[in-house]
Amino acid sequence: MAVWIDGDLSDLPSSLRDVLDGRRFRSEIPVVDADGRRRFVPAATLGMTSAVTLLDSSRAVAVTGDVRWYRHLLDGVRSFVRSGTVVPSVLQVAGEWMVRWVVIATPTWRSWHAVVVGSAPDALLHNGSAPALDDFLAELVDHECRSAIARSALRLGEPRPASPIVRALLPDADPRPPSSPERLAAAAGGWSRWNSGAPRDDRSLIFRLHEPEYDDLAENQWDDAWDDDSVPEPSRAEVAESSRWRLQVCRRSIDGQVEPVAPHRLDAHEIDELTTELATAVREFPDLGRADPDRGSLDFLLPTEVAEELFATGAAALGAVGIPVLLPRTIAEVRPSLTLRALAPPGGGAPAAMVGLREIREFEWRLALGDTSDAITLTDADLDELSGQKGDLVRVRGVWMRAEGAALTRAAAFVAAQRALAATEPPSDFGELFNLVTGESDRLPVPVSRVEGLSWLDDIADSGALRPESITPPADLAATLRPYQQRGLDWLAHLSALGVGGVLADDMGLGKTLQVIALECHERSGSTGSSDADPTTPTLVVCPMSLVGNWAREFARFAPTLRVAIHHGPSRESGAAFAGIRDSVDVVVTTFAIAARDHELLSSRPWHRIVVDEAQHLKNVNTIAAKAVRTVPADHRLALTGTPVENRLEDLRAVIDLVNPGLLGSASVFRARYAEPIERDRDPSALRRLSAITRPFILRREKSDPAIAADLPAKADFAVRANLTVEQAALYRAVIDELMAALRDKQQRTLRRRNVLAALTRLKQVCNHPAHYLADGTDLVRDGEHRSGKVELLADIVSTVSDEGDRALVFTQFAAFGDMLSSWLSSEFGTEIPLLHGGLGRTERDRLVADFQSDDGPPVLLATLKAGGTGLNLTAANNVIHVDRWWNPAVEDQATDRAYRIGQEQKVSVHRFVCVGTIEERIDDMIAKKRELSRLTVAAGENWVSDLADDELFELFRLREEAVSE
Known part of the structure; x- marks a missing residue:
């Protein structure tokens, strides 16, 4: 060679x-x-x-x-x-x-x-x-x-x-x-x-299939002709034969050519040999017994359903015994697909590409022969022709074609059924439409290949994601957007133009607020390129009370040309006065509580957009605030959250439903279709379906992403292990003994969950400090001796931080313990160490934050997780200390991100306190192993502890020898 x-x-x-x-x-x-x-x-x-x-x-x-x-x-x-x-x-x-x-x-x-x-x-x-x-x-x-x-x-x-x-x-x-x-x-x-005596008689039989000359209706079409003597007519037998598929009996000639068998030219030996082979063929493909014989040959005349079986299984079965079947090359193998055409809303003049989610009410299904853009779309006449046919082999426009699994006829039936429903039933909602387009629904006989008149939904059907175009940063924005923030602006502007809601779920500290401000500047400065798209009504921002001041400051800093009003406090405007303010500003900022109280006022006229910051606070859809915010009318809806899933997948459904109602179905449907299979069974297919349907509407970037990590300083995470003092250990054992006695008391079995969770809280208090558990007002330090291992370690760390000229942010979940630490640390440092907690008014909270962020601020800021764990910018701190644990990685990470965020220029050290040999250490180990999974479904929190058996509880709670220091 x-x-x-x-x-x-x-x-x-x-x-x-x-x-x-x-x-x-x-x-x-x-x-x-x-x-x-x-x-x-x-x-x-x-x-x-x-x-x-x-x-x-x-x-x-x-x-x-x-x-x-x-x-x-x-x-x-x-x-x-x-x-x-x-x-x-x-x-x-x-x-x-x-x-x-x-x-x-x-x-x-x-x-x-x-x-x-x-x-x-x-x-x-x-x-x-x-x-x-x-x-x-x-x-x-x-x-x-x-x-x-x-x-x-x-x-x-x-x-x-x-x-x-x-x-x-x-x-x-x-x-x-x-x-x-x-x-x-x-x-x-x-x-x-x-x-020469070697066997050369391998099977000589070959079948070759020919299409019918007439379609299956030919016999009926000739009925009138037979009654008209002037029309030359084929015989009924001729029409019957020509409407069948001819399976021609052939042999291969000496030169390898396939030739029809002429029975009159065969000798006796050849007839016997061929008869044996034909009997073998009928045995291997019994459907041949349903065929009609041909009068002038050995050929089989097959009805269409037998021809279908020949394509599907018969050819392979015959080939396996050495009898090849030559199928006609003219039979088109088609992969039918469905296309969807959105119908413009009644009276709407918007371009087809601009039809948004909120406007979709009617759509028309069509059937195409293929899944490419140039595929032939079948007409109503074609569908009518298909309605009388069954199986894989069908005849359309005079051409025979084959689609496995009777896909073509099933798809035609689906389209006919959808059109019938459209004529008699109310229009389908978007959730149903989206499930069908993404292939999530099992109702589709064939895939959806494209969506006409909805370019953005066509993008999702094609690639599973939206394809926003890059826009020019607004000139009125007093900030330079980082590349990932520019992509966020592109995405937000694309959703806004389409009228589709979205969830901006970037990690805390990556500038979600700035990206929304950039969107407002883009739309209100005429940057959209269309006067029709520029908003004439204001945007409503709804957030926790602790973030109202932050939103006002960020607008003033980054968008000084935008007019911002704060709707909060007992002296807030109402009635005509509020309407006048609303008409004169670009943005109104309010809180969840005020949104509930003033729901009628805020819902009196539609808003250009509603932005829900820290949207995870509305995960309980049955609260008054959640119901109120969901029903405030707006042309566009955005949710901001760094933790779209805190404890369970229902949190994700609640956030998605806030911006795109009905997309994930009702709570019960979502639970059966997604939450239970993923959380209970770790079902990868359910997770894949959920990701497909939510991915286009959620934009999430994490600090670990290579493109973002370069903009952040290093972060070190330390587990700080403290021993209990003898006093703490005695109290810890007393709490366990009391719990075990209650669990053995049959009269208290109905209170089991309450008793377990109460004991868990008391054990946390014991691990913090005896004075916290006893609430007796005694000093944290007695005669110069520390009564708590945690407080002693805290004193060492904050002293070192202060000596080095750094700042520390200290989190506790207990306001009472925070108040104890505030008093003690203030006396230790000789200056006020403030506590940020939920009982402060907005003005006081803003003052504490501004003081800490200033150059001459206190070395330590104490904060409760709920009050200080979200939304605030506390980059003056380069040390974050979690004195006690919430046992939810997402919540703790949110709190850490008050300091570890864009704008932080120093290395951040995170200290997580855990008492050795106690329930704190064991649960911390369990949560650490599940931390990766918790990014999707956080099995954290505390309620799960109450579901453990008594012996499991004792093993989890019991005090180990290594817990107590000498």
């Missing part, structure tokens, strides 16, 4: 390069290209063993062209060798006697030979053609036979034959045996006569 490479050897896959490495391509051979031009190429000559090695090596990589064809040749020869269709032979080659293995020229061999010759590559067709191929096949057959013998001899260890002529057939033997020409000539004649 001569091998040349159109390119460089280094371009080949390594498996092929290893075979050719070291070969010298120094022989210049003439090659005729497909266009007839002759050129000389450097080539390497491979022996048959090397050629086979090269072809086998190509199986590890995807190859095309010549190599693939030669490999197909090798596989075919090996099949004939394995089947035993070979015999030994002595023949003369170039005047020299050779002992060779040759193939028996059965009809199957001739057929296969004809196929491979017909598909030979151009390089062979133009450079030697059939003679070269026959020579190569002869060499290949001999090589593969000897290789098979070598493998067999290696396994069986047979003794080598004594005859030199027979030995010449073995591997590694010289094919020219040391015998006289006379003896070799005699052997050639004897072996030729012996070979």
Whole structure:
């Protein structure tokens, strides 16, 4: 085999390069290209063993062209060798006697030979053609036979034959045996006569299927013609025959051609042989028994349903017993798909691409023959034609086509049913539509390929995501957006233009507020490029009370040209006064509580947009605030949250439903379809479906993303382990004893959950400090001795922080303990150490934050998790201390992000306190192992503890020896 490479050897896959490495391509051979031009190429000559090695090596990589064809040749020869269709032979080659293995020229061999010759590559067709191929096949057959013998001899260890002529057939033997020409000539004649008796009668039957000449309605169409003598009419038998699929009985001729069988030309032996084969065919494909016989031939006349079975299973079953079936190439294999056309809202003049989620009420289903943009869409007449047909094989516009699983007829039935529903039922909601488009619904017989008139939904159907265009940063924005923030602005502007709600779920500290402000600047400065798109009504921002001042400051800092009003406090405006303020500003900021109290006032007129900050606070959809915010009318809805999932997936549904109502279905549907399979069973398919339907409407970037991490300083996380004092240990054991006694008391079994959770809270208080648990007003330090291991460690850390000129942010979940620490630390430092808690008014909270952020602020700021854990910018601190634990990674991370956020320029150290040998340490270990999972479904919080059995509770709560310091 001569091998040349159109390119460089280094371009080949390594498996092929290893075979050719070291070969010298120094022989210049003439090659005729497909266009007839002759050129000389450097080539390497491979022996048959090397050629086979090269072809086998190509199986590890995807190859095309010549190599693939030669490999197909090798596989075919090996099949004939394995089947035993070979015999030994002595023949003369170039005047020299050779002992060779040759193939028996059965009809199957001739057929296969004809196929491979017909598909030979151009390089062979133009450079030697059939003679070269026959020579190569002869060499290949001999090589593969000897290789098979070598493998067999290696396994069986047979003794080598004594005859030199027979030995010449073995591997590694010289094919020219040391015998006289006379003896070799005699052997050639004897072996030729012996070979002539080798079986050559492999199955000769071949079926070839032909399409009907008329469709299945032909017989009815001719009814009137038979009543009209002036019309030349076919006989009823002719019409019946022509409306069937003809399964033609054929044989392969000596030259490999497939020819119809003419019964009158067969002799008795051939008739018997063919009859036997036909009986085998009927046995293997029993549906042939339902076919009608043809009057003038041996052919079968098949109704369409039998032809379908032939396509589906019959051809393969017959092929398995050596009876090939040639199916018509004119039958189009189609992959039908559904397309969706959105109907413009009544009276709406918006461009089709601008039809938004809120406006979708009606849509029209269509059926296409294919899933590409140029696929043919079927008309109503086509659908009517399909309605009378069944199965995989159908006739549309005079052309037979096949779709597996009766997909075409099922899809046509689906479209007809949808159109019937549209005429009688109310319009479907968007949630149902989206489930269908994304393939999440099991109602679809075939996929949706495109959505006409809804370019954004078409993007989702195509790629699973929206494709926002990049916009120019607004000139009125007094800030430079980072690249990821610019992409966030692009995404928000795209959603706003479409009228589709979204959830901006970036990690805390990545600038969600700034991205919303940039969106407002973009829309209110005429940057949209359309006066119709510029808002004339204000945006309503609803947030926790602690963040009202922050929103006002951020607007003043980054968008000084926008007019902002705060609707909060007992002196807030109402009635006409509020309407006047509303009409004169661009943004109104209010709180969750005020949104509930003033719901009627805030809902009196639609807003341009409603922005819900820290939207996880509305995860309980049954609260008054959640119901109020959900029903405030707005053209566009946005939710901001750093933790779209805090404790369970229902949190995610609540946030999504806030901006895109109905998308995830009702709470019960969501629970059955997503929450339970994911949280309970860790079902990956349910997780994949949920991700597909929510991904387009949620934008989440994390600080660990490489593109964002470069903008943040380093962060170090430390587990600070404290021992209990003897006083703490005694109180800890007393709490456990009291709990175990209550659990054994049958009269208190109904109070089990309450008792367990109360004990858990008391144990946390004990771990904090005895004075916190006892609430007796005693000092934190007695006679110079610390009564709590945690407080002693806290004193060491904050003293070091202060000495080094740094700042610390200290979190506790207990306001009472925070107040104790505030008083004690204030006396230790000789300056006020403030406590940020939920009981402060907005003005006082803003003052505390501003003081801490100032250059001469206090070294420590204490805060409760609920009051200070979200929304605030406290980058003056480069140390974050969690004195006691909420046991929810998402909540703790939110609190840490008050300091670890964009704008922080120092390394941040996070200290998480845990008491050794206590329930704190054991739950901390459990949560750490589940931290990765908690990013999706946080099995944290505390309620799960109450579900443990009594012995599990004792093991979790009990105090270990290592807990108490000496």
